[in-house]
Amino acid sequence: MEIAHWYANHFESRIAGRYITLEHITTLLDGYALNFEISVGGYSELGQPIPYVKIGKGPNIVLGWSQMHGNESTTTKALFDFFKFLAQKDFFQAEISKFLNTYTFCVFPMLNPDGSKRYTRENANNIDLNRDAQALSQKESQCLRNAFETLHPSLCLNLHDQRSIYGFKNGKPATVSFLSPAVNKSRTLTNARKIAMQEIVKMNTVLQQFIPGQVGRYDDSFNEACVGDTFQKAGVPTILFEAGHHEQDYQREKTREYIFYALLSLFDFIGNSENRPDYSSYFDLPENLANYNDFILRNVKLQGENKPLSVAIQFDEVLENDKIRFSPIVNAIGNLRHKFGHREKNGEGREILTNSEDKLTIGENISEIYDKLDYSIIYFKKTCVFI
Numbered sequence: 001m002e003i004a005h006w007y008a009n010h011f012e013s014r015i016a017g018r019y020i021t022l023e024h025i026t027t028l029l030d031g032y033a034l035n036f037e038i039s040v041g042g043y044s045e046l047g048q049p050i051p052y053v054k055i056g057k058g059p060n061i062v063l064g065w066s067q068m069h070g071n072e073s074t075t076t077k078a079l080f081d082f083f084k085f086l087a088q089k090d091f092f093q094a095e096i097s098k099f100l101n102t103y104t105f106c107v108f109p110m111l112n113p114d115g116s117k118r119y120t121r122e123n124a125n126n127i128d129l130n131r132d133a134q135a136l137s138q139k140e141s142q143c144l145r146n147a148f149e150t151l152h153p154s155l156c157l158n159l160h161d162q163r164s165i166y167g168f169k170n171g172k173p174a175t176v177s178f179l180s181p182a183v184n185k186s187r188t189l190t191n192a193r194k195i196a197m198q199e200i201v202k203m204n205t206v207l208q209q210f211i212p213g214q215v216g217r218y219d220d221s222f223n224e225a226c227v228g229d230t231f232q233k234a235g236v237p238t239i240l241f242e243a244g245h246h247e248q249d250y251q252r253e254k255t256r257e258y259i260f261y262a263l264l265s266l267f268d269f270i271g272n273s274e275n276r277p278d279y280s281s282y283f284d285l286p287e288n289l290a291n292y293n294d295f296i297l298r299n300v301k302l303q304g305e306n307k308p309l310s311v312a313i314q315f316d317e318v319l320e321n322d323k324i325r326f327s328p329i330v331n332a333i334g335n336l337r338h339k340f341g342h343r344e345k346n347g348e349g350r351e352i353l354t355n356s357e358d359k360l361t362i363g364e365n366i367s368e369i370y371d372k373l374d375y376s377i378i379y380f381k382k383t384c385v386f387i
């Protein structure tokens with residue numbers, strides 16, 4: 001596949017991992033001063049600039065924003081892959097020229113620079129900007145709203161990460177999920193919703209070539225405090241992107257690649273741009289379920305229990321020395337028949353002991369699990385994820 005070859009050799013390798021801050025992207029943006037219009041769209045609550053990038057001069061205005069949640073950086077990395085793709089002069093030149101004449105792509109690659117620095121979902125005032133669409137109490141929310149009102153976009157892209165707890169009924173992980181947000185409690189199918197659904201169907205068709213069965217749709221209950229719901233309700237088709245988990249890719253370097261392909265298909269660089277897909281195929285996408293954990297230890301005996309059980313471990317992401325440490329926390333204990341692990345191990349009925357030597361409890365930070373008989377290690381966090 002031509003585009004996969006381009007990507008492997010040319011993706012934006014200067015940003016990687018989960019911790020992406022304003023410092024990381026500012027240097028990269030400076031390099032695009034001659035290619036795109038780069039400016040400051042507003043200022044964060046702590047006075048940091050919110051970078052704004054404008055690409056192309058076409059009639060179709062698309063407004064996007066990433067890292068509205070500071071700890072959700074995968075789509076930011078994908079945007080920089082997309083910028084690099086648009087600025088190169090060797091491949092897809094006719095398509096790029098068409099894109100620049102068809103679209104004006106206006107994007108905030110990091111709407112929440114304060115939260116990105118702290119690696120938090122919320123901004124510096126501990127406000128979730130994606131629950132501030134009505135109150136508009138935060139400068140970052142006002143910045144986005146101003147752009148929305150000034151630009152009159154025909155499409156909005158709300159770019160996020162989702163946790164590794166999501167998968168589908170088919171047992172596959174939710175590597176990429178989309179949502180065409182609802183506009184009311186009864187989830188009426190408005191024209192804007194249908195257009196967003198068509199675009200999602202289009203992107204899904206391309207993504208199935210890369211991650212079959214691993215693309216789904218997010219819960220569409222209506223929440224007016226969310227930005228996507230608010231913009232969609234205002235009649236502008238809005239797509240929520242949720243970059244999720246793939247195999248043991250905790251840095252989400254594979255998922256960023258899939259988001260890049262999704263953007264390329266959205267803007268008709270790849271895939272079949274001839275036919276407008278049927279919006280109703282959107283409902284064929286599997287629904288996100290919270291049925292995954294990072295690690296599941298099956299078939300072990302716990303102190304005081306007769307039957308063998310399973311122990312699910314979920315990683316907490318902790319910012320430490322400018323890196324993200326994945327700290328294992330006991331998330332569930334039980335038969336866990338309907339849960340899947342990104343990694344699983346069979347404890348073969350052995351009785352286990354933890355590092356604290358106490359009874360295993362939910363919420364406990366657990367870095368080692370031993371065999372009670374011979375103290376051999378059954379689980380150790382370093383064998384599970386490595387940063």
Ligand SMILES: [Zn+2]
Nearest residue numbers: 069072160161
């Ligand atoms: Zn988010």
